[in-house]
Amino acid sequence: xxxxxxxxxAFLMAAGIVLQIMESFLPVVFIVPGFKIGFANIIALYTLxxxxxxxxxxxxxxxxxxxxxxxxxxxxxSFWLSLAGGLLSLSIMSLLHxxxxxxxxxxxxxxxxxxxxxxxxxxxxxxxxxxxxxxxxVLLALSIVSGLCIGILAGQLIRxxxxxxx
Numbered sequence: 001x002x003x004x005x006x007x008x009x010a011f012l013m014a015a016g017i018v019l020q021i022m023e024s025f026l027p028v029v030f031i032v033p034g035f036k037i038g039f040a041n042i043i044a045l046y047t048l049x050x051x052x053x054x055x056x057x058x059x060x061x062x063x064x065x066x067x068x069x070x071x072x073x074x075x076x077x078s079f080w081l082s083l084a085g086g087l088l089s090l091s092i093m094s095l096l097h098x099x100x101x102x103x104x105x106x107x108x109x110x111x112x113x114x115x116x117x118x119x120x121x122x123x124x125x126x127x128x129x130x131x132x133x134x135x136x137x138v139l140l141a142l143s144i145v146s147g148l149c150i151g152i153l154a155g156q157l158i159r160x161x162x163x164x165x166x
Contacts, residue, residue: 009047009059016043016063021071032138034081034119037146038112040067044090045108045154046161053094060090077126081119088118104158108151112143 020040028035040063048056064086068079093111096102102110116139123132 005051005055009051009055012043012047013059013062013066016040016059017067017070019043020063020067024071032135032142035139035142038115038150039153041089041108041111041115041150042154042157044093044111045104045150046157048093048097048107049104049154049158050161053097056094057090060086077123080126081122084122085115085118088121089115103151104155105148105151108154109144109147112147112150113140116140116143 017040019042023036023039026036043063044056044060047059061083064079064082065074068074068076068082073079089111092114093107096107096110116136120133120136120139124130
């Protein structure tokens with residue numbers, strides 16, 4: 001990895017951290033507790049489409065660890081939920097992007113859905129409370145909407161930044 005690429009990925013990770021922390025200040029008005037739109041995933045999608053899968057993993061996992069550390073939540077329950085959702089989300093986005101058969105919108109929706117599945121699986125494992133799985137249909141429905149919104153925003157970011165040459 002070149003120094004230039006490392007610096008660019010560090011800036012992308014910082015942008016993802018800022019978006020994640022800013023989103024934590026937004027009030028949750030949905031029925032499902034803890035639901036977030038996932039604005040930081042704009043950066044993950046941007047990295048996937050402008051760099052490569054490995055870079056997306058570096059930015060995504062680094063963002064989860066660093067944002068949790070900065071919020072004082074490292075190794076808390078919310079960290080493990082975020083990590084479980086992030087790992088599953090990054091995995092499916094990597095696989096779907098590699099096939100070349102899905103648009104950025106499909107990759108984003110699948111990533112959002114898998115993030116919800118990962119979080120529900122983690123909360124079920126941590127608390128041994130299987131009733132949390134009842135939230136999954138609502139979370140998946142919300143994931144479609146949030147995944148499309150994030151896909152649209154990431155697509156716009158990619159198109160607009162391609163015009164800018166560094």
